[in-house]
Amino acid sequence: MPLLDLEKTPAEFQRSMKDRIQSTKCWRRHLKWLVLGMVTAIILLVAGILVLMQSHSPDTPDDPVTLECWQDSETTEDTTTLILPSDRCNEDSFTTLNLTQYKKLVYLEIGDDSFQFVEEIHLSGLELLGKVVIGKNSFTAKNGSLIMKGCSLLKELEVRNNSLLHYRALDIKGNDALEAINIAGNSFSNGKELELVGYSKMKRVIIGDNSFGARNGRFVLKDCPLVTQLRIGTLSFVYFSTCVIENTPSLEVIEMGDLDINHDCSNFYASSLELKGLSENGVSRRYAETAIRRIWEVRVPEL
Numbered sequence: 598m599p600l601l602d603l604e605k606t607p608a609e610f611q612r613s614m615k616d617r618i619q620s621t622k623c624w625r626r627h628l629k630w631l632v633l634g635m636v637t638a639i640i641l642l643v644a645g646i647l648v649l650m651q652s653h654s655p656d657t658p659d660d661p662v663t664l665e666c667w668q669d670s671e672t673t674e675d676t677t678t679l680i681l682p683s684d685r686c687n688e689d690s691f692t693t694l695n696l697t698q699y700k701k702l703v704y705l706e707i708g709d710d711s712f713q714f715v716e717e718i719h720l721s722g723l724e725l726l727g728k729v730v731i732g733k734n735s736f737t738a739k740n741g742s743l744i745m746k747g748c749s750l751l752k753e754l755e756v757r758n759n760s761l762l763h764y765r766a767l768d769i770k771g772n773d774a775l776e777a778i779n780i781a782g783n784s785f786s787n788g789k790e791l792e793l794v795g796y797s798k799m800k801r802v803i804i805g806d807n808s809f810g811a812r813n814g815r816f817v818l819k820d821c822p823l824v825t826q827l828r829i830g831t832l833s834f835v836y837f838s839t840c841v842i843e844n845t846p847s848l849e850v851i852e853m854g855d856l857d858i859n860h861d862c863s864n865f866y867a868s869s870l871e872l873k874g875l876s877e878n879g880v881s882r883r884y885a886e887t888a889i890r891r892i893w894e895v896r897v898p899e900l
Contacts, residue, residue, distance in 0.1 A: 665686075666685055666686040666688070666691060667681045667682065667685045667686050667711070669682070672699075674698050674699055674700065674701075675701050676699060676701065676702065677701050677702060677703045677704070677725075678702075678703060678704045678705075679696065679699065679702060679704070679705050679706070680706045680708075681705075681706065681707045681708050681711065682708045682711075683708030683709040683710055683711060683732060684708070684709070684710045684711060685708065685711045685712070686711055686712050686715070687710075687711065687712070687713045687714070688714070689714045689738075690714075691712070691714060691715065692714055692715055692716045692717070692739070693715060693716065693717045693719070694712055694715050694717070694718045694719070695717075695719040696719065696720055696723070697719050697720065697721060697722055697723065699723065700722075700723065700724070700725070701725055702723050702725060702726050703725050703726060703727050703728075704726075704727060704728050705720070705726065705728070705729045705730070706729075706730040706732070707730065707731045707732055707735060708732045708735070709732035709733045709734055709735060709757075710732075710733075710734045710735060711732070711735045711736075712735050712736050713735070713736065713737050713738040713739075714738050714739055715736055715739065715741060716739045716740070716741040716742070717741055717742055717744065718736070718741070718742070718743045718744065718745075719744050720743075720744065720745035720748065721744055721745055721746040721747050721748070722746070722747045722748070723745075723747075723748050723751075724747070724748065724749050724750060725750055726745075726748045726750060726751050727750050727751060727752050727753075728751070728752060728753045728754075728755070729745065729751070729753070729754050729755065730755045730757070731755070731756045731757060731760050731761065732757050732760065733757040733758045733759055733760055733781075734758075734759045734760060735760045735761075736760055736761045736762065736764065737759065737760070737762040737763070738762075738763075739763060739764075740763045740764065740765050740787050741761070741763070741764045741765070741766075742764065742765065742766035742767075742768065743761060743764060743766065743767050743768065744766070744768045745768065745769055745772070746768055746769065746770045746771045746772070747770075747771045747772070748771075748772050749771070749772065749773060749774060750774050751769075751772045751774060751775055752774055752775060752776045752777070752798075753775075753776060753777045753778075753779070754769065754775070754777070754778050754779070754780075755777075755779045755781075756779070756780045756781060756784055757781045758781040758782050758783060758805065759781075759782070759783040759784075760781075760783075760784060761784045761785055762783060762784065762786060763786050763787050764784065764785045764786075764787065764788065765785070765787035765788055765789065765812075766788065766790075767785060767788065767791065772796075773796070773797065773798070774798055775796050775798065775799055776798050776799060776800050776801075777799070777800060777801050777802075777803075778793070778799075778801075778802050778803065778804075779801075779803045780803065780804050780805055780808055781805045782805025782806040782807055782808060782830055782833075783805070783806065783807045783808065784805070784808045784809075785808050785809050786807070786808070786809070786810055786811045787811055787812055788808075788809040788812065788814065789812045789813070789814035789815070790814050790815050790816075791804075791809060791814075791815075791816050791817070792815065792816075792817040792819075793817065793818050793819070793821060794817055794818075794819045794820055794821075795819070795820045795821070796820075796821045796824075797820075797821070797822060797823065798823060799821040799823060799824045800823050800824055800825055800826070801824065801825060801826040801827075801828075802818060802824065802826065802827050802828070803826070803828045804828070804829045804830060804833050804834075805830040805833070806830035806831050806832055806833060807830070807831075807832045807833060808830070808833045808834075809833055809834050809837065810832055810833055810834065810835045810836070811835075811836070812836060813836045813837065813838050813867070814834070814836070814837045814838070814839070815837060815838070815839040815841075816834055816837050816839065816840045816841070816865070817839070817840075817841045817843075818841070818842045818843075818845060819841060819842070819843045819844055819845070820843070820844045820845075821844075821845050822844070822845070822846055822847060823847050824845050824847060824848055825847050825848060825849045825850065826848075826849065826850045826852075827842070827848065827850065827851050827852070828850065828852040828853075829852065829853045829854070829864055830854070830855075831854045831855055831860065831861075831862045831863065831864070832862070832863050832864075833864055834864055834865050834868075835863045835864070835865075835866050835867075836866065836867055837865050837867070837868055838867050838868050839868060840865045840868045853865075
């Protein structure tokens with residue numbers, strides 16, 4: 598087939614063909630740049646998709662988790678055991694410890710030398726909580742309150758030496774399962790009241806030295822049919838003007854001070870004492886006739 602002689606074609610056709618040839622050359626010249634641009638765009642698109650997928654991965658939270666000063670890692674609200682490390686949260690800006698969100702908590706232990714400036718401890722409404730332990734030398738700088746009402750399964754409260762030093766209030770109302778209170782000593786110096794009334798499962802009450810010692814107040818142990826021990830260390834309840842021990846038929850031991858005749862125990866120094874409703878087991882009566890009378894002028898009813 599003979600080749601087309603462009604010179605012999607009409608002028609208009611020649612112009613059209615020349616334009617097409619020129620356009621083809623231009624397209625070929627820019628094609629490599631177009632391809633390079635498309636490849637670059639695809640790479641950037643894939644990278645963007647990967648970054649977006651990574652940011653919404655289940656292993657990466659949408660927002661950073663803010664830990665409390667007592668936490669080493671995130672603690673879920675379903676946890677049953679909390680052991681707070683020692684030497685934590687001693688900044689003067691940290692004034693409230695509230696753990697009421699942990700509704701399934703069964704055991705709580707607070708370490709030593711912690712929470713020095715805390716004024717309020719909130720543990721109320723933890724219905725599964727069974728035991729609370731507060732380590733030594735914690736909560737020492739403020740006149741505060743320990744509030745733990747409505748913990749219906751709580752059996753034991755233990756406060757180790759020199760904690761809750763200047764605290765004024767211990768609110769444990771509504772903890773009907775409580776069996777033991779053990780406060781080692783140097784606690785609640787500003788406390789004005791300790792009333793233990795109607796605790797049907799209470800078995801022992803132990804208050805160490807130098808506790809509840811700075812204010813006039815009221816101590817009551819009443820209607821606790823299973824309590825067998827009441828032990829109070831020296832210089833505790835010094836200025837309390839009221840001490841009532843009533844309707845505690847199982848009470849076997851009342852110990853106040855170290856029982857050394859040469860020591861000034863000063864328990865309930867401003868108070869008088871009358872023991873009511875104790876059993877005739879001889880232990881309480883013998884103690885009342887030999888040891889308590891050096892602290893009070895006592896009238897002991899016939900048992």
